[in-house]
Amino acid sequence: MTAYIVRRVVVSIVVVLGVSLFIFALLHAIYPSPAIDVLGPKANRVTIAAYNKEYGYDNPWLVQYLTYLGHLLQGNLGYSIKFNQSVVALFNERWPRSAWLSGSSLVLSVVIAIPLGVYQAVRRNTIGDYTATSLAFVVYAMPVFFLGLILIQVFSLDLHWFGYEASQSNSVLTIIGDWHDMILPIGTLTLLTIASFSRYMRSTAMDVLAQDYIKVARAKGLPERLVLTRHLLRNACLPMVTLIGLSIPLLLSGNLITETLFNYNGLGLLFYNSLLNVDYNVLLAYTLIGAVLTVVGNLVADIALTVADPRIRLA
Amino acid sequence: MATSLAPLDVTRAPEGGEIGPIQSGWRLALREFAQNRLAVIGLAILAFFVLFSFAGPLVYHGNYLTSNLLATNLPPGAGHPLGTSNQGYDELALIMVGGQAALEVGFFAAAIAISIGALWGAVAGLLGGFVDATMMRIVDIFLAIPFLFIVLIVSVRYGASVLSLSLIIGGFSWLVPARLVRGEVLSLRVRDFVSAARVAGSGQWRLISRHLLPNAFGVMVVNVTFQVADAILAIAALGFLGFGLHWPHQDWGDLLSNGVSYMTDGYWWQIYPVGACIVLVVMACNLVGDALRDSLDVRLRRR
Numbered sequence: 201m202t203a204y205i206v207r208r209v210v211v212s213i214v215v216v217l218g219v220s221l222f223i224f225a226l227l228h229a230i231y232p233s234p235a236i237d238v239l240g241p242k243a244n245r246v247t248i249a250a251y252n253k254e255y256g257y258d259n260p261w262l263v264q265y266l267t268y269l270g271h272l273l274q275g276n277l278g279y280s281i282k283f284n285q286s287v288v289a290l291f292n293e294r295w296p297r298s299a300w301l302s303g304s305s306l307v308l309s310v311v312i313a314i315p316l317g318v319y320q321a322v323r324r325n326t327i328g329d330y331t332a333t334s335l336a337f338v339v340y341a342m343p344v345f346f347l348g349l350i351l352i353q354v355f356s357l358d359l360h361w362f363g364y365e366a367s368q369s370n371s372v373l374t375i376i377g378d379w380h381d382m383i384l385p386i387g388t389l390t391l392l393t394i395a396s397f398s399r400y401m402r403s404t405a406m407d408v409l410a411q412d413y414i415k416v417a418r419a420k421g422l423p424e425r426l427v428l429t430r431h432l433l434r435n436a437c438l439p440m441v442t443l444i445g446l447s448i449p450l451l452l453s454g455n456l457i458t459e460t461l462f463n464y465n466g467l468g469l470l471f472y473n474s475l476l477n478v479d480y481n482v483l484l485a486y487t488l489i490g491a492v493l494t495v496v497g498n499l500v501a502d503i504a505l506t507v508a509d510p511r512i513r514l515a
Numbered sequence: 516m517a518t519s520l521a522p523l524d525v526t527r528a529p530e531g532g533e534i535g536p537i538q539s540g541w542r543l544a545l546r547e548f549a550q551n552r553l554a555v556i557g558l559a560i561l562a563f564f565v566l567f568s569f570a571g572p573l574v575y576h577g578n579y580l581t582s583n584l585l586a587t588n589l590p591p592g593a594g595h596p597l598g599t600s601n602q603g604y605d606e607l608a609l610i611m612v613g614g615q616a617a618l619e620v621g622f623f624a625a626a627i628a629i630s631i632g633a634l635w636g637a638v639a640g641l642l643g644g645f646v647d648a649t650m651m652r653i654v655d656i657f658l659a660i661p662f663l664f665i666v667l668i669v670s671v672r673y674g675a676s677v678l679s680l681s682l683i684i685g686g687f688s689w690l691v692p693a694r695l696v697r698g699e700v701l702s703l704r705v706r707d708f709v710s711a712a713r714v715a716g717s718g719q720w721r722l723i724s725r726h727l728l729p730n731a732f733g734v735m736v737v738n739v740t741f742q743v744a745d746a747i748l749a750i751a752a753l754g755f756l757g758f759g760l761h762w763p764h765q766d767w768g769d770l771l772s773n774g775v776s777y778m779t780d781g782y783w784w785q786i787y788p789v790g791a792c793i794v795l796v797v798m799a800c801n802l803v804g805d806a807l808r809d810s811l812d813v814r815l816r817r818r
Contacts, residue, residue: 218656230672341744341798343751346790349775357779453663457752471664472756475671483668490661
């Protein structure tokens with residue numbers, strides 16, 4: 201067990217290093233130096249060369265990469281040319297807001313998708329199952345922003361129930377209190393995640409229903425309610441662990457579009473604005489963080505599954 | 516992998532010397548596919564959109580090139596079946612042209628992804644050992660990079676055209692097919708027909724191109740349909756964020772984001788028709804993909 205965890209952690213570190221090398225090399229190749237963006241399009245060659253020399257952009261890229269990595273280990277992600285602020289400060293200010301949006305959506309979708317999947321498996325091929333499956337199928341094919349637009353149209357413009365712009369407060373506590381304006385962004389991301397979770401949940405629950413231990417539980421006269429909660433639900437939740445770990449890329453890209461659509465000042469909107477302004481260091485840092493989160497998500501899911509499921513025997 | 520034998524179908528087993536027509540795997544798969552009503556609907560939707568986008572502009576000559584300030588934001592009516600945009604373009608014509616871009620990028624990106632992925636996976640699976648381990652770690656590395664982020668960064672830098680978007684999207688989505696094909700090759704390479712080909716003197720390349728890839732074709736076809744869906748969603752997202760194709764090219768995401776500015780004015784025809792097109796095409800691809808998976812997967816086959 202310990203050997204397995206150590207091996208997985210080592211592989212993950214190798215992958216993270218590889219990711220950082222690749223992302224740095226790619227961004228370096230397409231944006232060799234921010235000199236023009238900082239100094240303006242009329243800067244002459246001498247000024248540009250002086251700028252590059254001062255900030256080390258004339259070094260070979262491998263040297264620049266190692267310098268970046270060194271700074272990274274000291275918690276320095278570089279400087280944003282647009283905001284005139286360190287990238288770490290920008291992220292510190294915004295990550296709780298994004299974490300609230302993504303985290304609450306993830307929790308809501310797990311809480312809804314698990315019972316929904318079990319319900320569909322138990323009542324399979326009934327009208328309820330067909331409705332849920334079709335809805336999930338349609339939402340699954342929907343671009344995030346279109347889903348958000350429909351929610352805005354129905355619940356904000358037609359019914360006037362909720363706001364169409366996310367909460368603009370700086371403090372997360374105020375934002376949590378401001379649920380009136382946060383329901384639509386969180387709902388958008390939740391529906392998107394449920395659509396991808398519930399398909400797996402339904403098929404896993406169906407697999408579990410066909411197992412012998414369910415038959416045994418029923419045969420020994422256990423009430424159906426206990427069969428469902430104690431035997432079906434607990435076993436069908438296991439693949440959910442993996443699914444949550446793998447959902448980080450979905451959440452990150454969903455976040456980017458949801459925050460842009462609802463004008464919510466989190467990391468996704470920051471990334472979008474940095475694309476418009478070619479804010480190199482922000483783009484690099486957020487892509488890197490996204491990749492690290494993805495790797496960590498996989499790692500945690502794998503380890504959690506081996507802990508939760510005693511049937512998994514490790515070589 | 517656990518393999519369970521399909522139940523023996525007594526009705527089709529040859530009796531007393533008579534031999535029925537030989538059913539090849541592909542013909543069986545085709546028959547299975549044709550009996551799946553949803554799959555046929557999906558295929559029909561796709562065929563409709565190919566006709567609509569590419570043949571439509573030959574029949575319907577709507578204006579999508581010159582702005583007409585006297586005809587902006589007109590509701591659907593005579594002359595403009597789906598109304599006009601904020602620049603006086605005809606919405607129906609815009610949707611047709613946008614459909615061309617969506618389908619072109621979708622299929623081209625999927626073709627690129629499957630070509631790279633299949634080769635990568637086949638080489639890794641066949642050679643095995645250290646080469647395999649290295650190649651699959653590279654796949655892990657690429658898979659960890661958030662797809663939308665990297666596609667956005669690259670396409671903002673190099674500008675968006677049908678070709679560049681296909682290359683960028685295809686270039687970052689070959690990882691799943693690489694894994695799938697490798698998995699297939701790992702189980703194929705120890706089969707007798709591969710050993711026989713090896714003994715007969717086939718080189719590695721011939722093994723891959725003649726024996727391994729054709730037998731992994733089912734996995735590849737299924738994956739391609741999902742790749743098309745994902746690529747269409749990706750360019751819609753790019754277009755919506757404002758990094759899509761440039762005039763006179765149109766893309767659906769861009770059309771939608773233009774419509775959003777007028778949402779509070781109630782110009783629904785600038786939003787819902789084009790949104791429905793995206794959903795329909797992506798859904799059709801997913802329907803076809805699901806059905807292909809069911810019909811090509813021998814373990815799921817009922818007949």
